[in-house]
Amino acid sequence: MSEKSEKSEKSEKFERLSVLKTYKLYVGGKFPRSESGRVYEVADSKGNWLANAPQSSRKDARDAVVAARKAFGGWSGATAYNRGQILYRIAEMLEGRKDQFVREVGDAEGLSKAKAAAVVDAAIDRWVWYAGWTDKIAQVVGGGNPVAGPFFNLSSPEPTGVVVVLAPQDSSFLGLVSVIAPVIATGNTAVVIASEKSPLPALSLGEILATSDLPGGVVNVLSGRTTEIAAPLAAHQDVNAIDLAGADEVLAKELEIAAADNLKRVLRPQPVDYSATPGTERLTAFLETKTVWHPTGSLGASGSSY
Amino acid sequence: MPTSASSPKLSAPREQGGTPTALADVTASDSTLRRFLHGLPGVDAVGLEARAASLGTRSIKTTAKAYAIDLAISMVDLTTLEGADTPGKVRALGAKAVHPDPTDRTTPTTAAVCVYPDMVAVAKEAVAGSGVKVASVATAFPAGRAALDVKLADVREAVAAGADEIDMVIDRGAFLAGRYMKVYDEIVAVKESCGTSARLKVIFETGELSTYDNIRRASWLGMLAGADFIKTSTGKVAVNATPANTLLMLEAVRDFRAQTGVQVGVKPAGGIRTSKDAVKFLVLVNETAGEDWLDNHWFRFGASSLLNDLLMQRQKLATGRYSGPDYVTVD
Numbered sequence: 001m002s003e004k005s006e007k008s009e010k011s012e013k014f015e016r017l018s019v020l021k022t023y024k025l026y027v028g029g030k031f032p033r034s035e036s037g038r039v040y041e042v043a044d045s046k047g048n049w050l051a052n053a054p055q056s057s058r059k060d061a062r063d064a065v066v067a068a069r070k071a072f073g074g075w076s077g078a079t080a081y082n083r084g085q086i087l088y089r090i091a092e093m094l095e096g097r098k099d100q101f102v103r104e105v106g107d108a109e110g111l112s113k114a115k116a117a118a119v120v121d122a123a124i125d126r127w128v129w130y131a132g133w134t135d136k137i138a139q140v141v142g143g144g145n146p147v148a149g150p151f152f153n154l155s156s157p158e159p160t161g162v163v164v165v166l167a168p169q170d171s172s173f174l175g176l177v178s179v180i181a182p183v184i185a186t187g188n189t190a191v192v193i194a195s196e197k198s199p200l201p202a203l204s205l206g207e208i209l210a211t212s213d214l215p216g217g218v219v220n221v222l223s224g225r226t227t228e229i230a231a232p233l234a235a236h237q238d239v240n241a242i243d244l245a246g247a248d249e250v251l252a253k254e255l256e257i258a259a260a261d262n263l264k265r266v267l268r269p270q271p272v273d274y275s276a277t278p279g280t281e282r283l284t285a286f287l288e289t290k291t292v293w294h295p296t297g298s299l300g301a302s303g304s305s306y
Numbered sequence: 307m308p309t310s311a312s313s314p315k316l317s318a319p320r321e322q323g324g325t326p327t328a329l330a331d332v333t334a335s336d337s338t339l340r341r342f343l344h345g346l347p348g349v350d351a352v353g354l355e356a357r358a359a360s361l362g363t364r365s366i367k368t369t370a371k372a373y374a375i376d377l378a379i380s381m382v383d384l385t386t387l388e389g390a391d392t393p394g395k396v397r398a399l400g401a402k403a404v405h406p407d408p409t410d411r412t413t414p415t416t417a418a419v420c421v422y423p424d425m426v427a428v429a430k431e432a433v434a435g436s437g438v439k440v441a442s443v444a445t446a447f448p449a450g451r452a453a454l455d456v457k458l459a460d461v462r463e464a465v466a467a468g469a470d471e472i473d474m475v476i477d478r479g480a481f482l483a484g485r486y487m488k489v490y491d492e493i494v495a496v497k498e499s500c501g502t503s504a505r506l507k508v509i510f511e512t513g514e515l516s517t518y519d520n521i522r523r524a525s526w527l528g529m530l531a532g533a534d535f536i537k538t539s540t541g542k543v544a545v546n547a548t549p550a551n552t553l554l555m556l557e558a559v560r561d562f563r564a565q566t567g568v569q570v571g572v573k574p575a576g577g578i579r580t581s582k583d584a585v586k587f588l589v590l591v592n593e594t595a596g597e598d599w600l601d602n603h604w605f606r607f608g609a610s611s612l613l614n615d616l617l618m619q620r621q622k623l624a625t626g627r628y629s630g631p632d633y634v635t636v637d
Contacts, residue, residue, distance in 0.1 A: 062628055069630070237621075238630025261627070 026206025029216015045110025071217030161240030400432025546576025575608025
């Protein structure tokens with residue numbers, strides 16, 4: 001009897017089929033396949049097949065911009081405090097699924113488990129770091145300006161709008177987080193083109209974002225051929241800025257020319273050590289400054305209204 | 307059966323505001339009208355929806371797409387039917403109807419602007435000399451719940467103010483209660499009030515008719531009573547124009563012409579917001595009623611936000627880059 005049950009247990013183990021994950025895009029809070037139906041093979045650093053990733057078309061890019069534009073009003077209108085809470089929540093969610101990301105980052109970048117774990121830890125800390133900035137950036141780049149007249153003159157930073165982000169090609173997770181977090185921290189919405197070679201951590205990040213109270217459409221993740229997706233986005237009239245972190249020199253030049261057409265803000269690619277603590281450059285790169293004049297009221301006979 | 311008319315009289319005359327002579331006996335009394343409408347073949351709902359869905363999968367690209375977009379723009383009845391309409395808003399809408407895209411003067415004008423009767427004079431002034439028509443809803447739009455003389459006064463006011471087209475609503479309560487003759491008489495009376503100058507569009511409010519059979523009956527009823535256009539809906543209820551109910555009405559106008567020789571237009575209204583949707587409707591028109599209807603004299607879109615999407619698509623075709631809502635007017 002006991003022998004028999006042992007045997008059946010064994011055969012059950014043997015028959016267990018592995019469940020492979022279908023990696024999908026993250027657009028407008030949903031997980032669609034590419035509109036084109038295409039996928040491409042993603043390999044690890046040694047060339048072994050890992051998974052198929054969706055190969056986005058320009059129509060996926062267009063849909064992502066529509067989703068990002070739709071989400072912009074709500075996200076930019078949310079209080080900075082609320083945005084900080086949500087960014088912190090993303091860090092919490094990542095903490096709970098660290099093992100998965102350690103494996104994916106290790107596969108993608110050919111890192112040992114310990115090194116991959118250090119990268120994922122740094123990425124989680126990066127979310128926390130930017131979460132803290134959401135309600136502090138206004139004090140750094142805004143403020144009261146001295147003017148010669150009975151006015152208050154106040155400058156405050158405002159998000160630029162829909163920002164296209166070409167994620168770094170080599171740093172598939174820490175680099176990715178380091179370019180997404182500053183964009184959305186200030187109230188922009190983002191269309192992210194994942195690293196072409198290793199998009200899996202970015203596509204999995206979509207699952208984290210979907211469960212972190214981040215409204216759908218604030219971050220949209222596309223995978224595929226960077227040149228194919230980036231070109232229509234750089235020319236898109238409803239995109240307000242583009243971060244070229246993941247573009248090589250030739251592509252960056254081409255995209256910058258296309259982006260000039262509707263005066264997009266462009267952040268040129270630059271050598272960045274993503275493991276180092278960043279400054280506020282990426283936060284301020286996608287901000288506009290709104291300045292308002294406000295009368296102080298009539299001055300009393302003593303020269304003061306108080 | 308309307309689909310199998312043995313001898314279509316293509317040149318049959320139509321009396322003003324009445325039934326074409328080929329079907330004159332149908333409207334002789336309440337019972338003959340009921341017998342005719344209930345004798346119409348039942349609608350195969352599954353087949354109808356499948357047909358509409360399959361025609362919606364056609365791929366329309368490049369030059370065909372450019373043609374379709376321009377055609378769709380020329381078919382738009384640019385509509386504002388809000389309690390908050392002001393003369394300024396109607397003038398702005400008129401300007402947009404005349405020059406939908408001010409940066410590109412090759413853009414065709416829309417077919418008409420559609421307003422409430424009290425705004426007809428303002429709209430008429432705004433589109434003067436452009437060929438854009440002024441359509442006015444009337445007959446206690448959108449519910450249609452008023453006495454007949456109130457409705458007729460509503461129509462006469464709009465016509466006197468210069469409306470080229472009148473969009474009337476049928477009495478859905480009477481229709482659903484089976485009082486077809488009342489609905490028929492009302493349409494005939496409104497048609498008379500329109501006189502010779504204004505074309506009459508009859509709105510069925512398909513979302514309130516509950517079955518496809520009813521939509522088919524209402525289509526025939528409207529056409530028998532002298533409608534120049536049959537129109538799906540007011541845009542004020544949950545379910546408006548759908549590909550399926552528009553397909554059904556297109557079949558009705560095709561069969562009506564085959565039987566009587568009289569051509570009637572179709573106007574889906576409400577819920578058509580994207581160029582893709584509009585092109586799907588044009589495919590329905592071409593494949594069902596035929597090319598004769600691919601003209602803004604015989605087919606219209608009742609819409610407001612659709613025009614902006616058409617213009618953005620037009621800009622995309624012209625420049626090769628995706629446009630955005632910053633480059634069209636906010637209505």
